Amino acid sequence: MHIVIPADYQQAVKNLRCFQLLDGHTVTILSDYSTDVETLAAQFAKADAIVLIRERTKISEELLSRLPGLKLISQTGKVAGHLDLAACSKYKVAVAEGEGSPIAPAELTWSLIMNARRQLPQAMEAMKKGLWQTNIGTALHGQLIGIWGYGKIGKLIARYAKAFGMDVLIWGSEKSLAEAAADGYAVAQTKADFFSRVDILSLHLRLSSRSFGIVKATDLVLMKPDALIVNTSRAELIEEDALVQALHAGRPGFAAVDVYEEEPVISPTHPLLLMPQVLCTPHLGFIEKQTYEKYFSKAFENILAFANGNPVNIANPEVL
Numbered sequence: 431m432h433i434v435i436p437a438d439y440q441q442a443v444k445n446l447r448c449f450q451l452l453d454g455h456t457v458t459i460l461s462d463y464s465t466d467v468e469t470l471a472a473q474f475a476k477a478d479a480i481v482l483i484r485e486r487t488k489i490s491e492e493l494l495s496r497l498p499g500l501k502l503i504s505q506t507g508k509v510a511g512h513l514d515l516a517a518c519s520k521y522k523v524a525v526a527e528g529e530g531s532p533i534a535p536a537e538l539t540w541s542l543i544m545n546a547r548r549q550l551p552q553a554m555e556a557m558k559k560g561l562w563q564t565n566i567g568t569a570l571h572g573q574l575i576g577i578w579g580y581g582k583i584g585k586l587i588a589r590y591a592k593a594f595g596m597d598v599l600i601w602g603s604e605k606s607l608a609e610a611a612a613d614g615y616a617v618a619q620t621k622a623d624f625f626s627r628v629d630i631l632s633l634h635l636r637l638s639s640r641s642f643g644i645v646k647a648t649d650l651v652l653m654k655p656d657a658l659i660v661n662t663s664r665a666e667l668i669e670e671d672a673l674v675q676a677l678h679a680g681r682p683g684f685a686a687v688d689v690y691e692e693e694p695v696i697s698p699t700h701p702l703l704l705m706p707q708v709l710c711t712p713h714l715g716f717i718e719k720q721t722y723e724k725y726f727s728k729a730f731e732n733i734l735a736f737a738n739g740n741p742v743n744i745a746n747p748e749v750l
Contacts (some may be wrong), residue, residue, distance in 0.1 A: 431455050431456070431478040431479050431501075431502075431733065431737050432455070432456045432457075432458070432476050432477055432478045432479070433452060433455055433456065433457045433458070433477065433478065433479045433480070433481060433733060434457075434458045434459075434460065434473065434474055434476075434477040434479070434480050434481070435457065435458070435459045435460065435480070435481045435483070436460045436470070436473065436474075436480065436482070436483070436486070436487045437460065437461075437462075437463050437483050437486035437487050438459050438460065438461050438483060439461060439463065439486075439694070440461075440717075441459070441461050442722060443459055443483075443722075443726060444459060446719075446722055446723055446726055447723060448723055448726050448727040448730055449726070449730075451727070451730040451731065451734065452730055452733070455733075455737075458476075458477075460473055463486070463694060465488065467490070467492050467493050467496070470487070470493055471493060471496035471497065474493075474497055474500065475497070475499075476499070477497070477499070477500055478499065478500070478501050478502065479500075479501060479502040479503070479504060479733050479736070480500065480502075480503050480504070481503075481504045481506065481726070481729050481730070481733070482503060482504070482505050482506060482512075482513070483506055484506055484507050484716060484725075485510050485511070485512035486512075486693070487512065488512050488513075489503060489512065489513040489514060489517075489518070490514055490517065491514055491517035491520070491521075494514070494517050494518060494520075494521045494523060495521065497521075497523075500521075500523050501522075501523065501524065501736075502523065502524050502525075502526060502733065502736050503518065503523060503524070503525045503526070504526045504528070504729040504730070504732045504733050504736075505525060505526060505527050505528055505729065505745075506528050506725035506726060506728075506729045507527075507528050507529070507530045507716070507725055508527055508528070508529075508530055509525060509527055509745050510636075510637065511637060511638075513525065515745060515746055518746055518749070519746045519748060519749055522749050523749065524736065524741060524744050524746065524749050524750060525744065525745045525746050526729070526732035526733070526735075526736065526741070526742070526743050526744055526745070527732075527743050527744075527745050528725055528728040528729050528732065528743070529724070529725075529728050530725075531716075531721055531724055531725075532581075532582035532583040532585075532586055533586070533720075533721070534715060534716050534717070534718045534720070534721040535583055535662055535715035535716060536583045536586035536587055536590070537718075538662055538688060538711070538714055538715050539583070539587055539632055539634075539660060539662045539688075539715075540587065540590050542660055542662065542686035542688065542709060542711065543570070543575075543630060543632070543658070543660055543686065544570070545686070545709060546658055546660070546684055546685075546686040546709045547567055547568050547569070547570055547573075547630070547658060548567035548568070548569075549565045549566070549567040550567070551709060552564070552565050552706070553565055553567075568656075570591075570594045570595070570596055570630075571594060571595040571596065572595060572596070572597070573596050573597070573629040573630060574596070574597045574598075574599055574627060574628050574629045574630070575587070575591045575596050575597070575598055575599070575628065575629065575630045575631075575632065576599045576600075576601060576618070576624055576625075576627070576628030576630065576631040576632070577591075577598065577599070577600050577601070577632050577634060578600075578601045578602055578624070578631065578632070578633050578634065578635060578645075579602050579606065579633065579634035579635040579636075579663070580600050580602050580606035580607075580609055580610045580634075581606070581634060581636075583634045584600075584602075584606070584632075584634040585613075587632055587634065588600070588610070588613075588615055597616070598615045598616065599615075599616050599617070599618055599624060599627060599628060600615050600616070600617045600618065601617070601618045601621060601624040602635075621649065622649075622652055625649045625650070625652040625653055626652040626653070626654075628653070628654075628657060629654065629656070629657055629658070630657065630658045630659075630660065631653065631657065631658070631659045631660065631682070632659075632660040632661075632662075633645070633659075633660070633661045633662075633663045633667055633668075634662075634663055635663055635664075635667055636663075636664075637663070637664040637666055637667060641667055642666050642667070643666065643667070643668070643669045643670065644667055645667055645668040645669060645672065646669050646672065647669055647672040647675060647676060650668075650672055650673065650676035650681060650682065651676060651679070651681050652681070653676075653681050653682040654681070654682065654683070655680050655681055655682070655683045656682075656683045656684070657681075657682035657683060657684070658682060658683070658684040658685065658686065659673070659682050659684070659685050659686075660685070660686045660687075661673075661685070661686075661687050661688065661689055662688040662689065662715045663689065664689050665687075665689045665690045665691045666691060670691070673685060673687075673702075674701045674702065674705075677705055677707065677708065683707060684707045684708070684709075685702070685705075685707070685708045685709070686708070686709040686710075686711075687702055687708065687709070687710050687711070688710075688711045688712075688713055688714060688715050689713055689715075690702075690713070693713055694712065694713075695710075695712065728743075
């Protein structure tokens, strides 16, 4: 098969141990990024299969209509809003799903919390300029962390927080609240209670039609002036422009962000990058070696199974 792997920004895939699984197949790896349908159609023209790196490449009906030779899309992780599954079925393109891991995003979330609260990036940058002890951060011990979403990642964050001597408050669905209470964590009585009480708020929700814009400007204004909001899930969970406006207004006072409405962010004038009270990282939640090996091993195994006539993990089996 001719396999195309787009948007490998770091040119990391060919250096993975699991890459040898594709020996005997023709593999084209693209390190550039494009949202232009014409460009993508040209890049994928000879592809029998495409391996998607999470949600970096949008697969639309318009694009699929220009790829008559495409047979399979192998997704690293789970299918999400970047891929039109119904259109894939319409054009007889099978979509193989991979598996996720909460470990890397949870660790990045905690790293952002630590760095933002202790203001380590600012201190390190000042030291490079010959300055000494220019700021003062805040310890996590004794603070109240609010976790919206008590799934796999949210549960890890709660455990990390407990280990650091923090108090934990959970908000989310009835199922999440019930599970959190059963695990011994406090649950908020209302959303307003949740936003107004926490010192740190961390979002851990899947993006869906129900969660799109679920965090409102009216929620953020309830937060403390010295509170920190952390988003390593999806930017679209927060109402458009609400975070920037809230930070300008001073409630909350700080943010740490790994996700953005339009990615990649390559303009240094992005409003969040211009705010000294905001810590920004370039969507690194799943970007680390062990997770890459896990994601791509499964994606490549799904391709081999398909090529051998035994497709597995197909999200739209009606095309087979």
